[in-house]
Amino acid sequence: MFGKAHGFGEIRTEADFRERVPERNYEDYGNWIARVANGEKGVLPCGEVIAFECTSGTSSGAKLIPVTEGLREDFAYGMAAWLGGWHESYPEVFGGRAYWAISPPGIARGRTAGGLPVGLDGDGAYFPDAIGARLSDWLVVPRLSGGASEVFAETAEELLRTPDLSLVSVWSPTFLLCIDAEVALRRPGKTWREIWPQLALVSCWADASSARWIPRLRDRLGGVPIEPKGLLATEGVTSIPVGSARLAHECHYHEFLDEDGNHLACEKLRIGMVCEVLISTSGGLMRYRSGDLVRITGFTEGGVPEMRFLGRKGIVSDLVGEKLAEEAVAAAFSEAGVCGFLAADPDVPGYEVWMEDTRKSARVISKLLENPYFKQALALGQLAPCKPMALKEGWVQDLSAALALKRGCRIGDVKLPVLYQQQSSGEVAEWMG
Template sequence: MNPSAGALLASLECWSVAAADPWVRLRELLEKHSRSDFGRAHHFGSIRSEEEFREAIPPMDYEDHRSWIERCAAGEQNVLACDEPFGFERTSGTSSEPKWIPLTNGLREEFARGLAAWFRGWQGRCPEVFAGSAYWAISPAGMIPDTSVGGLPVGAMSDVAYFPDDVGARLADWLVVPDLSGDVFEGTAEALLATPDLSVVSVWSPTFLLGIDAVVRKLRPGKTWRDLWPKLALVSCWADASSAPWIPVLRERLGGISIEPKGLLATEGITSLPDEIDGSPRLASECHWHEFLDENGDHVPVNELRIGQRYEVLLTTAGGLFRYRSGDQVEVTAAGVFPRLRFVGRMGNSSDLVGEKLHEQQVLDAFAELGVRGFLVAAPKVPGYELWLEDLKEEGRVMNLLRRNPYFDQALRLGQLAPVKTCRLPPDWSLTLASALVHSRGGRLGDVKLPALLTNIDPEVVASWLG
């Protein structure tokens, strides 16, 4: 075992927690923060049950939290949580204003519990990941550091900042750290090629890893990752929803190296982690308090989640987000104490120019059924849509599937929508689009989930991005 990996595993032992009643943790969290302004306003001190918790706080999106977070950023104390934030991470929102997520020591502890469970699974299923060095996606590209009014750092924090100091320090010792003063992909590829004992890679988006691979192919033509890094045992990345079409491409480039679908991890918190036994994403109940809303917006207890049904995820974390509508939708693939959850997409991303009610999930399903890659752009001024595809020969089949939506089909037949304009995607379009989205919305390059439906960007802007 790599000595740095061994030291990291030892530091995580104290964060390995046995399964416990999640309500106990929520009650402790409410008691701890009952004297914060948010806690007083929502009567944390008198909450004695899950039902009372739901009655005290309605489901809240980021805008409901924004004024409280802005007070924290201004330097006020005991606003959202009695555990004061040491900084903020920026992530993209649905509006032009980025979201600032408070980072607290309590949140770092919750992330450490998740990391301990995740790595415990690796120890049992694939201990070879700890044999050599690791690459963990730390991608400040597109993220310019800032400082809040109260003097706290904003943005450009490394992934190790999400963990307690001792864990973060040992994780950093284990990692390959590229020189990112220039091009992020070139710097990372060169650092990895100088690390022959690379044994595990963990990134967010598969398209980010393919960006690194594009440079690797130029520097080592004709070589797969298996050829270049014989110790590489596992690659962890998103593999569901809009990331799914890229997995076959990545698998071919890796040359047979195992790909483990990453659980649903976000800046705000962790919803699912690879299970210790079989690696399938399961509810990360040791990390935060999770709730689920059905399609009617009704609360569904964890023990009543139904296989095959889709739910919106609510998070309550030690970072100061309470009953937070994550915007993530999951499908239950197995029930139980630790239900298995598959990420299916973001909630609420739909287009309704003339009553067609076209949802991103419908676009994703069409692309997935045909195994094609691309996206759809809404053009309100026309009104109509632009369909961007790698292979224009697939236009007819894609449109046939999209027209399963009867309202979309009717709008096209009646001329309410203009005929869909089809555009060919250029090579490396995924990286170009991801970089443009980071520049326009904020966030980090490695965290971008490429959308299947763009609804709030002018098609001419998209065309200018893609050349």
């Protein structure tokens, strides 16, 4: 249906493809995806949908992403390249057991109205077939009770029963820090290197809003290398960390939009450019606007673009015209040397500065005042004075669990925001207890 509606039979060139298929975000695909979820066949191109994966954006609710056998194979190609890079750079990761946080509990899987499963069976589904079949011998699989609140303690206990742990791969560094808090209770004063001498690598998000957590994680690891993950999303793979994060050209068809919204093919990219990523995948999403912003940092010897994830496009708080962007808020906390986040309160209106050490709140606010619109809004009384709020011990776990519940996603997929839009006064305070 999608292919017929867009004249796929007459597409001969990339220019034809761009002319016939417009750029779309998730909301633009809503009707097509709803029809598939309700059981219609042949709606999207690239084969029948075999399942959906549930994901969430930084601020949005749950989204259903269609999965086809072709998309599963695309991910497997990317995984094969990634694992091959480890063989070259970190062969020791294969010398012991691996903890790979792919699908910790958070929500029930279930099925759509049309009977399609939400979530693939088993963590091996996205690995190459030859590896997926042998995962049980390699992976450490914690015995979890099913409750989101017990994930961290139960995982820590399982890892401590694994003396030959050689690899840890998670999505968010905050997820690993939550596990670490439980490890520290059981092995006080010990770093991960001291507890697991074979641990050769930790893989996690380390760019954009996740960058602020890396110094703390590095301290706790005690010298274990950290490899920033490539740009992998439920919708598709953009980059793979093979030496550096390079374009996953073997997985999907990628295009880019520059800062003015102009289309760029890969061969038009230049070092220093900031671009939004468009992907066309075997899952049926064509010219999909991912909302991910990357900076082109170089090229491989073969001319493949290398890139760094900068954050999500368009995450801006604008209560009264102040236009505070996510990257500016992240920079303010980073330069102040403190972990925390800014919570917009639409009812006041104003901002809560949630942080572990409120004595440093003036540093954060001073940096934010470099935004002239924010400074003016405060001076004119349009915004109430920023309100420092203290974060108690265990706040990372509390906020991760609250956001997983609110967004309907897995707790391991939660990326803690540095800029959060409260729905009403006191929302964050209630979560923090």
